Amino acid sequence: MNKSDAYNLKYHITPPYGLLNDPNGLAFFNHQYHVFYQWNPKGTEHKHKCWGHVVSSDLVHWQRKSVALEPSEWYDKDGIYSGGGLVHNEKLYLFYTGNVTRDDGVKESYQCAAISEDGEYFQKTGPLFEHPKGYTRHVRDPKVWGDQNGNWWMIVGAQSEDLTGDTLIYKSKDLSNWKCQGSFFEHNSEFGYMWECPDIINFSENDVFVFSPQGLPEVGEYCRNPNQSGYIVGKLSEIGRFNGNLSDFKELDRGFDFYAPQSFKVNDRIIMFGWMSAMNEEAERAVPTIQEGWIHALTLPREIVLSNGVLYQKPLRELQLLRLDGMHYNGEIQKNSVWQLPSLQVELIINFSMLTANFTMKVRDAVQIDYDREQNSLTVWRTNWLTNQREYRKATLNNRLTEIQMFIESSSLEIFANEGEEVFSLRYFLEDTEQRSVLLEAGDNEGEVRIYQLQECAG
Template sequence: MNKSDAYNLKYHITPPYGLLNDPNGLAFFKGQYHVFHQWNPGGTEHRNKCWGHAVSSDLVHWHRKGIALEPSEWYDKDGIYSGGGAVHNDKLYLFYTGNVVRADGVKESYQCAAVSEDGESFYKMGPLFEHPTGYTRHVRDPKVWKDQRGNWWLIVGAQREDLTGDTLVYKSEDLSSWTCLGSFLEHDDAFGFMWECPDVLQFLENDVFVFSPQGLSEAGENYKNPNQSGYITGKITETGKFEGKLSEFKELDRGFDFYAPQSFEAGGRTIMFGWMSAMTEEAERAVPTVQEGWIHALTLPREIEWTDGVLVQKPLRELQSLRLDGIQGDIQQNDVWLLPSLQAELIIRFSKLAGNFRMVVRDTVQIEYDREHNSLTVWRTNWLTNEQEYRKAVLTHRLSELQMFIESSSLEVFVNEGEEVFSLRYFLEDIVQRSVLLEAGGNEGKVSIYQLQECVE
């Protein structure tokens, strides 16, 4: 089957066919950026998981390389699940969870590693350590980093036997012998039933623990997605423990479709990708691209910074190289702009913010700003129920800028240079509809619109 122009994404990483999920093994190795991801090349269901692989020399133009890791051994025969990457001694190491279903139906998981000298062919090293006691078989998604003293650390998402979420931490001096040091964050709280895809971001001011808890109850405008991804700030001690408060957990992305983010360090920057999906199984089965034989995408790469006590996510500056033709103009009282194509970037910079305003993108996604509460609300039409649904964020600073990356079936909205981000999928069969409506409400400013080029092959 071919991807239709109505839904195909041309500057995001998507699978050529089949199902894509979590970003994995992010690394800069031998002059290339490597992005791996969960991939079922045999269908659009969550089965037969391999690691797909894409490479780039500039973080913008991507070349798909096919399958990097696939089930082949007793310890990963039923799926190569998520994990991270690390470069050491001129080799690329991948850490992953091997999924096993025994003949008697019992399910097991093993934390494993594979190594490569060329970044394309990988030798599997097998399981790294025994399954921890006190935990169910739901232990997965190892992420590894090296500290300034030369120690290696590994954290892995877990579920305790009382069915509450946790993250375990391990220490090593050689990437092969690992010692378990217990919970990464000491806590007695029931904060979801499983913590997936743990990660660590390190800045001069503090450290950031990123993870994706499953099973959080909706709380006001928070935790409205089926599963969440967020972070808490604190410090990693010399003993490998993270000191922070679960009560300060904050969602990374305020949109509908963001999960399982992973970061890596490159050129002095912290760069993150996420999986652009947070759907129920029923909604996933109804995604129109399933009929075309593919589903899901990764977000654009984001540079993560800690600025004035706020974690900000900025679209990489390299993405500006995608810009083709552009138009600029002033905001009028009521404007209708026509996108140059279904691959576009739109930037609004406000010089005067006098009142509320409303935007409508392609007659499908609506963005509302409430000046009194300094809040931004994004609405879309649910493709399963055909009903309107929303996500909302109260901004820390007065709204000054919206930067939107628009594709035929995706939208990423960066607010105030990444103070908040809304990521979402939407599905509109009409490829002619390219309008953006702004009811300005007396606000003033400048708008720029660029056509973006295709960059994934």
């Protein structure tokens, strides 16, 4: 079944068919960027998980490779779940969670590895250690890194037997023999019932623990999605303990659809992908692309920068390679402007030289962005495709708004405010491919608007 122009994403990573979820195994190996992802090639349900695989030389143009990992052994026979990647001694290591349902119905999980010399064919090495005591079967998503002293560290998301979230840390000298060091950091408060996809990002001034806690209560404009992804700024000690406070947790993306992010470092840059979904099961089953035999996508890659305790997510400079020759539009902000987009693949940038009033933007009459100058807040509205009701997400900026950069697709939108101080990622679904208008009701605000048409080069 073909993907329709109404919904197909042509510069995002999507599955060729079936279901895609978490980004996995991110690595730069043999002069190529490798992105793996959770993939069910047999349907659009969360079953039969394999690792799909795409590669790129520029983080823009992606080439599909054959499936990297699929269930084949006793320790992963019911699913290859999420994990990370690592390059060592000219080999690419993948760490993943093997999912098993025994004949008696009991479910088990195993942290496993697979190794490749060419980045295409992987040899599984089996479970790395026994399941930790005091934890349910929900131990998964290993992420591994090395330190300057020749040690290897692994963190895994976990659920304690008291049904609260945690992260465990393991230590190794050879990537084969691992010893549990206990909880990654001390915390006394309950913070959701499971922590998925843990990640550690090292900066010169501080370290950042990224994770996806499930079951956080909604508080005001925060934690409004079914599950969250966020971070804590702290310090990673030489003995593998993270010093940070759960009370400092900040959401990474304030939109409707962002979860399970993973980062990797290439030279001096830290690059992150996320899964563009945070839907509950009922909304997921109503996504129109299921009728076409596929569902979900990854976000665009983002460069991660830490500034004054805040993670900024900046669109990669390589994304400018998507721009077709010449600007479609370049002009000053008018009180009321309407542009007809040249296609359903567009980058739109607004720079504000003087912001004196509220404004409203409508993208394809499907997504609305409201700015409140007094609150210095952005509110993003869409129509829920399941309920047909309007819904919103809202964030208050720390700094006065100076720029909005948007990447528009037929059924996705990524909004970067102030070079990634706040980001809104979301899916929307509109059958009318001829509806390509952007309306800006800008009041007395001054600035410049640029619109670029983008290539179609999805993986």
